Amino acid sequence: MKRLLFILGSLFCCIITPCYSQQAHHTFTLGDSDFLLDGKPLQMISGEMHCARIPREAWRDRMKMAKAMGLNTIGTYVFWNVHEEVPGTYDFSGNNDIAAFVKTAQEEGLWVVLRPSPYVCAEWEFGGYPWWLLKDPQMKVRSTDPKFVAAYTRYINALAKQLAPLQVTHGGNILMVQVENEYGSYSDDKNYLDLNRKIFREAGFDGILFTCDGADQMPKGYLPGYLPAVNGLEDPAKVKALINQYHNGKGPYYVAEWYPGWFDDWGKKHAHVSAEQSAKTLDALLSAGISVNMYMFHGGTTRGFMNGANMNAQNPYAPQVSSYDYDAPLDEAGNPTEKFFAFRNVIEKHLPKGQAIPDVPAKKPAVKIADIPLDGFANIFSQLPKPQQSAKPLSFEDLGQAYGFVLYRTTLSKGGLLKIRELRDYALVYVNGKYITTLDRRLKQDLVALSGIPSGATLDLWVENNGRINYGPYLADNRHGITESVSVDGQEISGWKMYRFPFSTVNNFSFSRTAEQKDGQPGLYKGTFTLNQPADMYLDMRDFGKGFVFLNGHNLGKYWQIGPQQTIYVPASWLRKGKNEVIVFDELKSGHTRLSTVDHAILDQNNTPESK
Numbered sequence: 107m108k109r110l111l112f113i114l115g116s117l118f119c120c121i122i123t124p125c126y127s128q129q130a131h132h133t134f135t136l137g138d139s140d141f142l143l144d145g146k147p148l149q150m151i152s153g154e155m156h157c158a159r160i161p162r163e164a165w166r167d168r169m170k171m172a173k174a175m176g177l178n179t180i181g182t183y184v185f186w187n188v189h190e191e192v193p194g195t196y197d198f199s200g201n202n203d204i205a206a207f208v209k210t211a212q213e214e215g216l217w218v219v220l221r222p223s224p225y226v227c228a229e230w231e232f233g234g235y236p237w238w239l240l241k242d243p244q245m246k247v248r249s250t251d252p253k254f255v256a257a258y259t260r261y262i263n264a265l266a267k268q269l270a271p272l273q274v275t276h277g278g279n280i281l282m283v284q285v286e287n288e289y290g291s292y293s294d295d296k297n298y299l300d301l302n303r304k305i306f307r308e309a310g311f312d313g314i315l316f317t318c319d320g321a322d323q324m325p326k327g328y329l330p331g332y333l334p335a336v337n338g339l340e341d342p343a344k345v346k347a348l349i350n351q352y353h354n355g356k357g358p359y360y361v362a363e364w365y366p367g368w369f370d371d372w373g374k375k376h377a378h379v380s381a382e383q384s385a386k387t388l389d390a391l392l393s394a395g396i397s398v399n400m401y402m403f404h405g406g407t408t409r410g411f412m413n414g415a416n417m418n419a420q421n422p423y424a425p426q427v428s429s430y431d432y433d434a435p436l437d438e439a440g441n442p443t444e445k446f447f448a449f450r451n452v453i454e455k456h457l458p459k460g461q462a463i464p465d466v467p468a469k470k471p472a473v474k475i476a477d478i479p480l481d482g483f484a485n486i487f488s489q490l491p492k493p494q495q496s497a498k499p500l501s502f503e504d505l506g507q508a509y510g511f512v513l514y515r516t517t518l519s520k521g522g523l524l525k526i527r528e529l530r531d532y533a534l535v536y537v538n539g540k541y542i543t544t545l546d547r548r549l550k551q552d553l554v555a556l557s558g559i560p561s562g563a564t565l566d567l568w569v570e571n572n573g574r575i576n577y578g579p580y581l582a583d584n585r586h587g588i589t590e591s592v593s594v595d596g597q598e599i600s601g602w603k604m605y606r607f608p609f610s611t612v613n614n615f616s617f618s619r620t621a622e623q624k625d626g627q628p629g630l631y632k633g634t635f636t637l638n639q640p641a642d643m644y645l646d647m648r649d650f651g652k653g654f655v656f657l658n659g660h661n662l663g664k665y666w667q668i669g670p671q672q673t674i675y676v677p678a679s680w681l682r683k684g685k686n687e688v689i690v691f692d693e694l695k696s697g698h699t700r701l702s703t704v705d706h707a708i709l710d711q712n713n714t715p716e717s718k
Contacts, residue, residue: 134274134281136314136333139357141281141397149395150281150360151453152179152219153403156228157207158188159430160406160440162200163679165207167467168404168440169214174466175435175446176453179281180211181362181399184222184269186261187236188412191508193257196264205268212272212279219362219399221284222265223302224258225292225581229369229426231412232574232584237508240585247582248289250298255305262309270310282314284362288337290319290327292581299329318362321348328352335362337401340387342394361391363401366445367433371416371424372572373548376670376710378433385448392456400449405430407438407675410661411509411609411654414576415531423531423547425573427671428663429709438675438707439642441469470678472642472705475635478688480698482617482632485624486607487513487539487566489615493603499588500604501530502571510608511628511693512587514567521559522595526552530586531572534628534693538563541626544694547572556594565599567592568628568693612656612689628653628693633701635688640681644673646702648711651694658686667694672708 132144140147153172160168172180188202198204208218225248226234235247245253272278285302303315318335319327321344328334334352339345339361349359366384368377391398408430415425431438435446446466454463490513494505499514518537526533531547535554545551571586592599617632645655647665655662655674658681662674690701 131277132274134314136356136358139359140395141358141360149392149456150179150217150219150397150399151177151392151456152181152397152399153177153435154181154183154363154399154401155404156183156185156406157204158185158201158412159408160404161677161679162203162206164440164677165210166214168436169211169216170464170467171436171440171442171446172216172403173214174464175403175442175450176457176463177216177403179217179219179399180403181219181401182207182221183226183228183230183234184220184265185226185228185230185234185412186224187231187234189265190236190261193236193238194260196261198268204265205272208269208272208278208280216279217274218272218280219282219284220269220280221287222262222269223284223287224261225287225289227287227414227577229408229414229430230576231414231509233414233576233581237503237574240503241506243585248292248298250295250301255301259305262305266309266311270312273311273313275313280313282316282333283311284318285315285329285332286317286327288319288323288327289317290323290325291578294326296329299327303329303332316360316362324348324352333358333360335360337361337363338365340364340391342390342396345391345396346394359394359396361396361398364388364391364398366400366435366449367402367405369405369430369432370427370670370709372427372666372671373668373712373714374424374670375712381443381445381448384445385452388449389452389455392452400435402430402432402434404436404440405432405434405438407663409663411571411573411664413573413664415573416577417575417580418578422550423575425531425548428665429671429675429707431707431709439470439472439677442466470642472644474703474705475637475643477700477702478633478635479700480631480633480690481619483619484615484617484630484632486628486630487624490605491607493605495603497600497602499592499602501585501589502587503585505587505604505606507606507608509571510606510610511568511570512607513605514569514588514592515603515605516565516592516599516601518556518559518563518565518594518599519561520594521556524554524556524565525593526567526588527590527592528588529569530589532570534568534626536566536568536626539566539624539627570693609654609661609691611659612691625696627696628691629696631690631692631698631701633688635686637681637683637686640678640683642678643676643681643703643705644707645676645688646673646704646708648672648708649695649702650690650698651692653691653693655691656689658682668714669712670710672711673704675707
């Protein structure tokens with residue numbers, strides 16, 4: 107009898123357990139002045155985070171910090187170019203597992219506002235578009251161009267398979283979905299905007315859709331009939347008046363991007379926004395019943411070559427740094443700042459009765475270790491891959507290369523004034539292997555006088571993609587490398603060899619302890635170090651010139667002596683107990699023998715006249 111009762115009990119548990127594992131279904135609708143969750147007002151107090159900028163191992167930790175500041179929602183972009191690096195091949199694994207990111211938020215009791223518009227801005231390479239869209243120079247991104255729409259539709263359909271089941275309409279935690287991002291800053295084609303809506307709906311995004319724009323851009327960027335959200339507006343009365351104007355005199359009222367911090371450009375001052383003033387602004391918005399998504403709550407780091415750049419008719423090309431610290435409430439490493447605690451105090455005043463904020467998790471320690479010896483060296487120019495030849499220099503896109511560097515090589519018949527038309531974005535000039543000068547798109551430099559040049563001299567142009575433009579009118583003009591021509595005294599040079607260096611890995615280079623290090627030529631420096639216990643640390647790049655760093659196979663991002671960023675954050679989860687390997691690429695300085703670390707970020711040290 108006992109055995110029979112045990113079997114029956116076990117069967118009973120098997121029958122009822124699935125009921126407990128299913129997520130509760132909720133309704134989420136738009137009221138006249140509030141968002142309504144299950145028919146009751148919900149004020150979203152949200153913070154932006156991006157899964158690609160945070161090590162997967164730290165997602166949950168960052169979300170616990172969000173809860174500890176009082177947030178109830180996470181806002182997040184989705185980056186098309188990390189999910190579809192190759193046309194038709196989709197990657198939703200590892201750090202790109204956006205569905206796991208959303209599910210982790212649900213497990214931590216957080217709602218999600220999903221922002222999967224193929225254009226994201228976000229200080230991200232090409233605004234999130236994949237580079238291969240530029241291979242066809244006639245294709246027009248962010249338009250009704252059929253070739254663009256076909257690629258865009260395929261991507262959204264693939265993304266929907268990951269995320270549509272996670273909408274609140276299906277028992278998930280995604281409350282709303284954004285179909286375009288600040289479109290009014292770019293154009294005003296309502297047919298294109300409605301096409302976005304149609305693509306999202308047909309893919310299976312069946313919940314609330316919305317657009318967001320700056321206040322002055324909303325007339326162009328708003329899609330009639332859908333919720334308008336505003337970016338950057340801080341006056342509660344103006345927020346309500348603007349949304350009423352475009353939404354039939356109704357709310358809800360949502361600031362989709364409120365900026366308690368800002369991003370940094372190379373060569374410019376580090377951004378800083380007052381914690382005290384930001385807390386007062388947050389208090390005013392919440393007191394008015396307005397839902398807020400702070401951009402950013404936690405920025406993290408733009409790894410690899412994925413930083414973007416800004417440019418418009420008034421301002422020259424300005425690439426962004428790899429650190430996305432953003433002067434946010436949670437710093438680059440995920441630790442609370444003064445701003446975090448100021449905001450926590452404000453939010454606590456606005457919690458519904460009976461709710462409490464969890465305790466703040468302890469700050470994670472960071473360490474400084476002994477200098478890492480760099481005892482391996484690889485000279486780039488002595489390990490050239492097979493070249494591609496062409497009468498004219500070819501762009502990165504024509505060469506089939508996304509990011510990184512290309513060495514353009516030809517023969518000179520004479521000296522004179524060398525001009526590169528439409529250099530994108532940074533070039534080191536060499537004659538017969540000797541460094542001559544640097545040309546920088548930021549500074550509108552595209553020519554140099556070459557004197558004393560013998561006939562038959564080898565001209566090398568080491569050209570770097572410093573980040574495709576992510577915002578503004580030049581978004582569609584984003585081909586990189588040498589995109590037009592090279593001339594001497596007005597005479598175009600022909601007969602080029604092009605050597606591709608995408609640096610998707612550094613495992614294909616040979617290192618030697620005795621290799622000759624030529625001054626002014628780019629090189630790779632390798633070292634190893636041993637750890638008893640991995641912990642967060644920062645690589646101190648102040649003795650280096652310009653380049654990037656690989657650690658244990660991870661491209662940690664870029665450094666540049668001009669600042670303001672002078673360190674590279676290394677998360678503990680990417681370090682190993684025991685032996686670790688670091689490889690530093692430097693194109694400006696040579697002879698490195700050691701790499702130092704510090705236990706804190708240095709993000710505000712400039713070394714250029716224009717930054718003072």
